[in-house]
Amino acid sequence: MSAPKVVSTREEKLVILLVLSVLVLLEIAIRLNEDRLSGNISHIYTIPEIARQASDTTSDANLIFLGNSLTNNAIDKPHIETLNSSKNSIKAFKITPDGTAISDWYCIYNQYFLETTNTSSFVIIGFAWGQLSDQFPINPTRLGGFFCQIEDIDALEATGLTRHQQFLRFLAGSVSHVYVNREAIRNRVLDTVVPYYKETTQVLNRSPQNNTEMDGRGKSMSTYTSFTNLNQSIKSSNRQLVVMAMPVIDNYSIDAELLDTFTSLGIPLLDLRNVEKIEKNMFLDSIHLNAEGSRIFTEALVEKLQPYISNDRLNTLN
Template identity: 25%
Template structure:
């Protein structure tokens, strides 16, 4: 039966809309939705985990150090690195030991703070320093950098999302692309991560959902990783396969880090951190530091340190942190100059 013109008038407006207009509405809806997610991601970013809380407090921590040093006229010391230094160095114990060492004066020799984002390595530290210290013109007198072997050589894998979002300033992106010879995909990803919390913190959003939705997810992943690693080890042993030769280490990133700090008159104390088993510290890295006037305090074999001083076979526990903090205080108390260091 033929439809009257009244029937056509009753059709929805979208039915008469050109296909292009419909597509643009869909695109606009998607863009608005993504922008809304980005706003939410930026709001929750400083509260995703304790590490993100720490990272977002960097400007405040550094400003407080500057203010306290200005009032006390003491050298500024930043304990720098990752979770090894975060768990291993207890500032209150460090200062308590310094007070004991200073005898009747009962004072501490330094103003200190910690900048220790977890899971970071030398490339992160290069750009972290440039973004939060160099760009702000606020430099410590001493930087105490804790690490184990893989943290300082160029062969350490790049955590590009986190690096680009939290440590590389926008104007330093071309330098990152050039120095690390990134391909088009990585250049695009690092650019997006630098401007987008949704993209840069994506893995943490996913993990947050899994942790909240799946009971014991984190412990399950750890257990699975241990089983897989042990399985590979047993299989290789059964087949008589020798462990793969480790790649030759180079230290271009470390060189850049030293040059930046040296340019601003910052003294670096490199501290190879304790582990349950003594690890090999590449003499080339030690030589690089010393040839540039930096110090190395070797903490790999502190007297009295035992396997029980580690909380998880990697990080120092309470007793280990006490021993390490007092050991470091005794080492730094010997630094020459008024109040511990000449500036």
């Protein structure tokens, strides 16, 4: 082994400059092509437009669906707009970025809906397991990069976002689009070069050891501060919050504390965990509905929603 040769400061500066240049070029390239990285990111970039439409539309009832891929797969948007037995005109809007939960939904609502009011709007949140609890794992990078402003952090304290490590990831996400999109970039690259990448990753993600989507279920001592804050925001913009428990193959229970929270805040719960006609073969995997399941789910949802979207109900809200 030899000792390092005597290096010149100029050389080391050039090394650092070149490394930084590569990172900056990568950042620029990603920023220019971000919406093409994945369908999910493309959807995230349409959220402001969806929110604008939802606020401007003057139908009898605007249903703003807030959720993740469970809700996205379960709601048949065109179908829901034809299913209005009470002859009210209904418009549906889906904001359902993958892998999101209560902290993301809180920020999305505050960023895009808080300043607008639309008294005929319902915000319908689809959830499963512990996705409404503060203890559900958060993705601070995504929160910082896509959904939250720095002023939202206090309201999400209960989720652990203010802890050093999480907060620093939040900051990294808000600064670098490469960092916030790393999962999408990684998937694109590895899907190209690694055989069976997508299929095997999906299997690995579903295994109990690596599952993040289902983390947080069954945890004791759940709290619902972020959810309560979100309800407060929705109320302050004159909208009505409705929650729906989503179906998955392996059923789950709803925390008693959460049920008490719904009752005390006057939030209707549409329990759709066991829709009669939905069979196991209507799931693409263990949690996402296929097209047929989606159609049946949507019909069941509208039926359950009828009491809330009738004219009488709208009048009481007004």
